[in-house]
Amino acid sequence: MDNPSPEPRTVALHDIPQWRQGNKYILAGYRPMKANYPQVIKSLSFLHNETWNVYTHLIGAVLLLPYATAILRTISGPQYIDVTTTDFIMFNIFFCSAESCLSSSAVYHLIGSHSHEAELLWHRRDLIGIVILTVGTFIPGIYYIFYCDPILQKIHWIIVVFCGSATAALISIPKFRTLRWRKARVSAYVALGASALIPLLHGVQVYGLEYMLEYSGMKWYLVELLLYGGGCGIYAVRTLSFPFPSGLSVMRQISDLGVQFRIPERIAPGHFDIWFSSHQIFHVSILCAICVNVIALMEAFTACHTLDICYIQSVHQARGTRL
Numbered sequence: 001m002d003n004p005s006p007e008p009r010t011v012a013l014h015d016i017p018q019w020r021q022g023n024k025y026i027l028a029g030y031r032p033m034k035a036n037y038p039q040v041i042k043s044l045s046f047l048h049n050e051t052w053n054v055y056t057h058l059i060g061a062v063l064l065l066p067y068a069t070a071i072l073r074t075i076s077g078p079q080y081i082d083v084t085t086t087d088f089i090m091f092n093i094f095f096c097s098a099e100s101c102l103s104s105s106a107v108y109h110l111i112g113s114h115s116h117e118a119e120l121l122w123h124r125r126d127l128i129g130i131v132i133l134t135v136g137t138f139i140p141g142i143y144y145i146f147y148c149d150p151i152l153q154k155i156h157w158i159i160v161v162f163c164g165s166a167t168a169a170l171i172s173i174p175k176f177r178t179l180r181w182r183k184a185r186v187s188a189y190v191a192l193g194a195s196a197l198i199p200l201l202h203g204v205q206v207y208g209l210e211y212m213l214e215y216s217g218m219k220w221y222l223v224e225l226l227l228y229g230g231g232c233g234i235y236a237v238r239t240l241s242f243p244f245p246s247g248l249s250v251m252r253q254i255s256d257l258g259v260q261f262r263i264p265e266r267i268a269p270g271h272f273d274i275w276f277s278s279h280q281i282f283h284v285s286i287l288c289a290i291c292v293n294v295i296a297l298m299e300a301f302t303a304c305h306t307l308d309i310c311y312i313q314s315v316h317q318a319r320g321t322r323l
Helices: 037-045 051-075 085-111 116-145 150-171 179-194 197-207 209-215 218-235 248-255 278-306 309-322
Strands: none
Touching: 037 085, 051 085, 051 278, 085 116, 085 278, 116 150, 116 179, 116 197, 116 218, 116 278, 150 179, 150 197, 179 218, 197 209, 197 218, 197 309, 209 218, 209 278, 209 309, 218 278, 278 309
């Protein structure tokens, strides 16, 4: 009697349910449906089209812990003056938000082949994790940009928290998390990310471009925006405007203007099933952006705790007023 042939570890696009067919240019490398968590976890041991997505953020989440510890030890060094508990809170807000985003993303990409219910649950957590990271990036950045003006700090914190909450509320609508609304989701994220320009431009208006580039970490924030925006654009869509996430009707209208990029797999379907697909590039861009944000925070923190930054701000502010 012949032994039954073993079940294949991966299958083609046409072998998986429609709700998993999010990228028509990835033709193979999909894991079969396994309504068994140990079996799903075993997929960590072989190559499939989610391997890079899982491991980039899983390894990133693990390495972030010692990295954060090293940074927190650094800012407590004697070379910095007047370091307070607030400084540690600001850095911890960023590191905790990054950890939340990376870990949620890794679990989502691992669990996706379990069941539709599990995929929906972790997809929501993955999307919310991106919002948490974005807001958690803004809060400490705003603190150091307006280090000597608590009122402006609070104003921009309110704006950021409101934008993040609006985006999170929009994402929480089940219909909005379906494949049909992907372009609208990306538009919401682009709008949330673009709101980072508000405190940066306000800082330029108040203190001048020279101060912002030299002391606030602005040049690194611009690099970070390019990484987030570039990764998001390669993966998802090009939109013809940057809508503010104020309602589904507006988002739907904008989403209809989108043109999919999905580069490079769009150019050569089937050739990037396992390596170097657009979503994998997006994952790497997020890791790079997290590292760049730490550089920006350290630059601003160093200026605030090694220089008389309030005097420097007042000089640049007065210079701008005279102009």
